[in-house]
Amino acid sequence: MTPSRRTVALVAGVLVLGLVPVAAALFNQPFYIDLFRRIMIFAIAALSLDLILGYGGMVSFGHAAYLGIGGYAVGILTHHGVPNGYLQWSLAILASALIALVIGAISIRTSGVYFIMITLAFTQMLYYLGISIEEYGGDDGMRLARRSQFPGVIDLSDATAFYYLVLGILVLFLFLSHRIVNARFGMVIRAARSNEARTLAIGFAPYRYKLAAFVIAGAMGGVAGALLVNHTEYLTPEFMHWTRSGEIMFMVILGGMGTLVGPLVGALVLLLLEDVLSAWTVHWQIILGPFLVLVVLFGKRGLVSLLPGGAGRG
């Protein structure tokens, strides 16, 4: 089987990302390591959302919740003097998965616009919870005293090492997602998206499959959250702000939902655009907003569909 253009684009993209620290060192612009690390962290979050949104057809408007949970898992343990990264990241994954299980169990019973509003409302609930817990900084948030510690393995305070760790996790998640969506499990999820009644009729209970996908996506989002708090070294409830959820969702649509390379492209283009616009004017959102509307109205298939010879959505 010859690899599709999309796969070629994906591999080329990952290779280019791998060269960013080299180029940054060459031109003495360490800022770009920071920028592209942030882009990749959001690409991970967008990829996890794409699993349920693009492949599963579940329009979750609350995916920022898992960024927050992952972030708070790391932040809270550090706050209580437990900087061990293995513990912190395990907690981030477990807590995100558990909360995704609860949110999913309730919201997947509903569908359509109810699903959108409920996922949004639950995330808002977590946001207000973050605001009201003064112990962990409340509204203002709190500084992360030190990044997660992986003694003897990797030092996250080394910008380049941290960068490559994020890249590694991104590649790992791309591979995992590829395996998931092409496995029997992923087939059921995609079948449930296109026709839930038929999926039921051929003997699958979509609820359990959808819930499992929702939990997997939540856990992956939790990893993105753990990475993000290490990246910013500052934890605030803003991690879970509803505009964050909207942004992640927009990355998926912009790049092309239901594709693996789409979320990466979406995160790249949106965050670079924000970077350029915000350097230009403080009122950059007045440009971004209408841009978003235009993308939805005219570019629904995403940037990925612009790839030459790109086949229909898989």
Add this chain to the structure above:
Amino acid sequence: MNLLLILEQALNGLQYGVTLFLMAAGLTLVFGIMNLVNLAHGSLYMVGAYLATTFYQWTGWFFGGVVLALAATLLTGIALEMVALRTLYERDHLDQVLATFGLILFFNELIAIGWGRAALYTGLPAWLGGHVPVLPGVRYPVYRAVVIVVGLAVAALLWALVARTRVGMLIRAGASNRTMVAALGINIRLLYTLVFGIGAALAGLAGLMAGPIYAVQPGMGEEILIQVFVVIVIGGIGSIRGALVGAIIVGMVDTLGRAFLKPTLATFLSPSAADSAGPALASMLIYLLMAVVLFVRPQGLFPVRAR
């Protein structure tokens, strides 16, 4: 004394409830008839609050400011419908959510450019500033009482409009089968624009009445919008009756929870535990309520029949 405090907070809850209802009615009408999820509904609330404040400052006449702001919000809503939202009716919910999310960014930034990001102070004329006795020995702020009365009056008007007039009949018909309504020779586009305009004016009314009570600032619309989502999810999306019941429930639960949860917890928890758990739990209360309602009735309290 304690009973009086409960009465006052219950009135506050009712006042917040009718504000939520004014928002929820428009949102649920627009969804029920045009099948549109409009996140930018909160922006209309914000526009109403800003315009009322500004017009009041210009004219120095409170009532004039209110009328001008209502008219301007109505026009903003109609323009918004004709320029951007009309094309979204046939799209799926995902597109609608994203496009209206983009509109929110636009409106918030537009307001920030025009009025700045700091919260605005909205004054009240003297005749709305005092207190009014509601029971012997119980005084309640005049303005909040006016909000309650106006809110309930609008609810009654809306009921009369939907249940007793020809336009209302068309609205109900449009909600149950829009293709059939169009086939019977009704200008469905005009009906859509009209319904959207009504919804926008209601949101503007909610916003301009909320102005003197809460902070007028960019993003104020989204804070209430998400609570309005909780209202219509609890009430059943598309149902005005559900919106009213849901709004009163959510308004009461939220207000009473914020006022009394901490002292109640303090009676059987340590004061410090109550101090930290009280506000956290109070801010989560309506979402927990929503989860419980959905668990029992996934379509809300007043489900609308599927089309």
